[in-house]
Amino acid sequence: MNKNKISEWHTLSKFSIQNETLDKRQDSIENITQRTEVKFWLDIVRLYIGISVNGKNITDFISAFSGVDDTFPLTKNEKLLKVLAGMVLMSKMELATDSNSNNDDESEEEKAEAETNAPKEEEDENEDVEHGEIAIVISNALVNSIYFGQYKLDSKVPVIETAKAYLGNYSFNQRTSEIDEHEDSLNETANRLSEEEDKLDSSEEETLVKTTQALIKENKLLSEEVNVLWWLFGEYSELAEKYFNEIEDHVMVIIGAKELYDLSQFNSELPAARHILRKAIKASNGNGAKQTSLKLCIDSLSRTLKDKILESNTNSIDILTPCLYALKNSDTKDWQKSIGFSAEEKLNHNGLAMQFYKEIIFINSTN
Amino acid sequence: MEAEIKKICHQSGCKILEGGSCLESIDVTKDECPHFYADSQNDDVKDENSNDQTKQSTSIKLFTGRELSFNETSIITNRYDSKLIAIVGESKSGKTTLLAEYYINLQKQPIKEYYFAGSMTQTGFEERCFYATVGSKAKKPDTGRTQSREFSFLHLALKHKDELDKEPTHFLISDIWGERFREAKGSTALMQELTILKAADFVLFIIDGEKIATKATRALTIEEAKTFIQKALDENIFDSNTNLKVAVSKWDFLHSDSSFDFADKIKRVFKERFESRLGKIEFTKLAARSENASLEAGYGLYELLKSWKTENINERISDTPEIKQSSSRAFYKYSLPNA
Numbered sequence: 001m002n003k004n005k006i007s008e009w010h011t012l013s014k015f016s017i018q019n020e021t022l023d024k025r026q027d028s029i030e031n032i033t034q035r036t037e038v039k040f041w042l043d044i045v046r047l048y049i050g051i052s053v054n055g056k057n058i059t060d061f062i063s064a065f066s067g068v069d070d071t072f073p074l075t076k077n078e079k080l081l082k083v084l085a086g087m088v089l090m091s092k093m094e095l096a097t098d099s100n101s102n103n104d105d106e107s108e109e110e111k112a113e114a115e116t117n118a119p120k121e122e123e124d125e126n127e128d129v130e131h132g133e134i135a136i137v138i139s140n141a142l143v144n145s146i147y148f149g150q151y152k153l154d155s156k157v158p159v160i161e162t163a164k165a166y167l168g169n170y171s172f173n174q175r176t177s178e179i180d181e182h183e184d185s186l187n188e189t190a191n192r193l194s195e196e197e198d199k200l201d202s203s204e205e206e207t208l209v210k211t212t213q214a215l216i217k218e219n220k221l222l223s224e225e226v227n228v229l230w231w232l233f234g235e236y237s238e239l240a241e242k243y244f245n246e247i248e249d250h251v252m253v254i255i256g257a258k259e260l261y262d263l264s265q266f267n268s269e270l271p272a273a274r275h276i277l278r279k280a281i282k283a284s285n286g287n288g289a290k291q292t293s294l295k296l297c298i299d300s301l302s303r304t305l306k307d308k309i310l311e312s313n314t315n316s317i318d319i320l321t322p323c324l325y326a327l328k329n330s331d332t333k334d335w336q337k338s339i340g341f342s343a344e345e346k347l348n349h350n351g352l353a354m355q356f357y358k359e360i361i362f363i364n365s366t367n
Numbered sequence: 368m369e370a371e372i373k374k375i376c377h378q379s380g381c382k383i384l385e386g387g388s389c390l391e392s393i394d395v396t397k398d399e400c401p402h403f404y405a406d407s408q409n410d411d412v413k414d415e416n417s418n419d420q421t422k423q424s425t426s427i428k429l430f431t432g433r434e435l436s437f438n439e440t441s442i443i444t445n446r447y448d449s450k451l452i453a454i455v456g457e458s459k460s461g462k463t464t465l466l467a468e469y470y471i472n473l474q475k476q477p478i479k480e481y482y483f484a485g486s487m488t489q490t491g492f493e494e495r496c497f498y499a500t501v502g503s504k505a506k507k508p509d510t511g512r513t514q515s516r517e518f519s520f521l522h523l524a525l526k527h528k529d530e531l532d533k534e535p536t537h538f539l540i541s542d543i544w545g546e547r548f549r550e551a552k553g554s555t556a557l558m559q560e561l562t563i564l565k566a567a568d569f570v571l572f573i574i575d576g577e578k579i580a581t582k583a584t585r586a587l588t589i590e591e592a593k594t595f596i597q598k599a600l601d602e603n604i605f606d607s608n609t610n611l612k613v614a615v616s617k618w619d620f621l622h623s624d625s626s627f628d629f630a631d632k633i634k635r636v637f638k639e640r641f642e643s644r645l646g647k648i649e650f651t652k653l654a655a656r657s658e659n660a661s662l663e664a665g666y667g668l669y670e671l672l673k674s675w676k677t678e679n680i681n682e683r684i685s686d687t688p689e690i691k692q693s694s695s696r697a698f699y700k701y702s703l704p705n706a
Contacts, residue, residue: 011566014444014451014539016437073445080445154448175699225698271699 001029001091012156013083021069028064029084033091036130038137038366041092042320045141048085048159049151051319061085079154086157089138093166096135100173133365136170136268139163140362145320147355150341171268175221179214182207224265228276231263235283239308249286250300253349254327256280257356258309267365269358277353292352294323295343298330306330313363321359323352432490434519437563440539443487443522449537450675451520453564456573457591458545461616461655465573466521466542467495468655469672472665477528479669481676484524484535491521518543518563525676536676541567552595558602565603569610569675572596573653574633576617580624589632593640600644610647612674613637618652618666619659649674 003026010017010025017025035041043057065084066072073080142163146153153160185207189200200208235244239255247255256277264270301309310317310328317324319340326343329335336343435442443449454462470492473483486492521542524535541563551558564570572595578588592613599605613633621627634650642648654666 011562014440014449014566016441073441076442076446078446079448152448221696225696229698 001026001033001087001094005090006087009083009087009157013079015080015083021071024069025065025084028068029088029091032061032064032088033095036134038134041089041134041138042141042366044085044088045138045145045320048082048089048155049142049145049153050082051145051151061088083155083157086155086159089142089159090157090162092131092138093135093162096131097166097169099131132170135166137362137366139166139170140358140365141320143167144355144359144362145322148322148341148345150322167269171266171271174266174268175271177214177218177221179211179218182211182214186211220265224263224270227263228260228270231259232276232279232283239305244280244283245285247284248300249281249284249289249349250292250297251305252281252284253292253297253353254301254309254356255305256284257353258360260357261360261364264361267361269361273357274350274354277357278350281349281353286349290348291346292349293344293346294326294352295336297352298327298343301327303331309360313367316363316366321363323356324359324363432488433494434488434491434521435539437518437520440520440522443537443539447534447537449539450568451563451566452538452540452569452571452675453567454540454542454571454573455548455561455564455595456545456616457548457575457578457588460545460573460575460578461653462542462545462573463495464655465571465616465653465668466492466540468665468668469523471496472668473523478672480528481525481672482528482531484526486524487522488520491519492523495521525672527676538675548595552591552598555598555602558598558604561599561604564599564605564609567610569612569678570605571671572611572613573616574613576615576652576654577620579615579627580617580620582626585627589636593637596637596641600641605645607644607646609645610678611641611645612649612651612671614651614653614667614671616653616655618654619657619662621652622654622659622662 003022006026006029007017007022010022040057040060043053043055044061046053047058047061061084062072062074062081066074140163142160145151146160185204189204189207192198193200236242237244237247237252237255237259239259240247240251244252260270260273260276260280270276306327310324313324314328317328319325322339322341326335326339329338332338440449454465456462469478470486472478477483518541520539523538523540525538526533526535543561543563547557547561551561572592574592575588578584596605596611605611615621615629615633621629629650629652637650638648651671652667653671654662654664655668657664657666
């Protein structure tokens with residue numbers, strides 16, 4: 001991570017920092033960034049957004065800084081730890097982004113050195129995938145957890161905006177196939193073979209493999225699109241076993257989110273999800289009210305539907321997914337007091353449905 | 368025979384031992400100065416002679432309650448979210464008076480809904496307020512001058528009356544020495560030393576209302592203010608992140624002056640020239656110690672405090688992220704923002 005950025009964030013957060021300490025902080029941040037345990041990173045997210053968290057992960061986090069810096073404050077350091085957590089999260093998302101772009105940039109070199117470096121490449125690829133997966137978990141956790149404004153994000157490190165951008169790019173990349181790029185090469189190969197009746201050379205074989213992969217992806221994309229469009233066209237919910245117009249709009253907020261996730265072929269948000277959910281809710285049985293609340297939506301849901309929505313994820317659900325957490329606890333007495341925010345706040349149907357949808361994606365991506 | 372104890376001044380910048388005067392005009396012979404005490408190094412030398420085993424200084428720096436250096440602010444910033452306010456303006460424009468008046472008013476009662484919730488620099492505030500108290504024997508309330516070239520910070524914690532069970536808002540306020548302001552206007556090097564302005568969440572730029580009220584100095588005073596802001600922009604000390612509030616102090620001198628149009632001469636002029644290059648520019652009028660019977664004392668102080676207290680300075684989170692990518696797939700074209 002760029003030293004100037006670290007310095008700037010310290011200054012903006014009003015921490016006085018000398019050059020020597022700055023070097024140590026940079027090293028510590030880079031060391032922590034290499035970690036790949038999901039639980040560790042979720043604890044760092046909790047630390048950043050201000051959820052009380054203790055345990056080995058936090059001790060490790062603090063030790064990474066205090067172990068190399070004798071002046072690091074071990075008490076009365078709550079704000080400093082939050083800001084450093086923010087920097088570490090930024091660093092992880094940056095590393096994942098760099099890994100992805102390096103993969104794209106180095107594809108030609110990799111081709112040239114394919115044979116000699118094959119084992120090493122395999123290792124690197126695995127590492128990159130891990131960074132990318134962790135970055136997705138981090139981004140989802142950050143964006144989902146703050147929906148109700150229940151946490152005070154007192155930091156000038158642009159963590160949330162970076163997480164939103166990362167999720168947007170990830171979704172876009174997942175749903176972009178490179179099939180058009182291979183078309184010309186395939187045509188050339190087909191022309192050559194028709195004239196020379198020769199075997200495929202290695203580059204042509206590689207193009208063929210990549211084209212096949214792109215075709216598979218394209219098929220998944222089309223399948224996702226068609227399934228979603230048929231769902232909207234048919235206006236029928238398999239979960240509720242009813243037509244949309246027989247389902248209350250408060251219920252549709254949650255059911256729609258779950259069914260849209262089930263129709264997805266990828267573990268990221270559909271770029272058009274907000275608008276698809278809007279259409280599904282519009283087709284449901286609303287009483288004309290423009291707003292709803294989390295409590296109203298949850299109270300309108302039957303026990304059977306709650307179980308279908310929570311599925312096997314119950315154990316992983318906590319306050320990082322506030323809507324699902326409320327749903328999970330909704331059978332307990334005084335559940336509203338245990339969730340840490342007001343479930344009666346008036347919200348837009350569509351916005352709440354999107355939040356459920358994002359939380360369902362997140363909870364499934366961590367399992 | 369009792370050895371003479373050598374004393375030195377432990378306050379940086381004080382020239383008392385070099386034949387100069389005490390930085391704070393205190394008579395050190397009466398043991399009244401908290402900085403003038405036995406030299407610990409001298410102690411060490413004596414100890415070394417008598418006992419070689421004792422090598423280290425035994426002096427402990429006690430909590431003074433005075434202004435904090437930037438390093439020392441970590442006792443606040445490491446623990447709490449805090450708002451850093453830098454006050455700039457010419458000498459005697461009313462920077463320190465503003466701070467002193469906040470402190471004096473908070474000692475009497477809350478400033479409307481804002482309650483005093485503590486300060487790590489009460490001695491620093493007291494020093495600034497001294498000349499406004501009866502004890503100073505001054506003929507009328509005055510304020511001690513900021514004299515240090517180093518940035519120093521006063522700490523003030525406030526709570527809203529409806530949020531007494533919550534954490535207070537912590538303010539770190541630095542009033543920059545007027546002389547330093549004057550020098551920085553004409554010097555790139557000195558302007559670039561004002562890095563504190565870059566880190567500040569709010570910059571309060573004070574223009575001396577008394578000088579504006581005098582027609583002979585009006586144009587020059589406004590021009591010098593513009594020169595400073597322009598220089599700060601040119602040297603990247605001010606930029607698109609700067610939250611600048613331009614205040615005309617001593618408004619009691621201008622309150623009844625129909626020849627001065629605040630909206631035209633200050634607001635319009637400064638907005639037109641600087642708004643596009645700053646994060647935010649706002650304007651206010653202040654009369655911390657009004658001598659005009661038709662204008663209440665402390666005029667503008669509450670509104671200024673409220674703006675500092677309520678404005679969110681941290682990461683701003685937009686509801687809908689911009690969709691930057693474009694796709695040829697109709698399915699994704701459907702994904703228009705805010706539809």
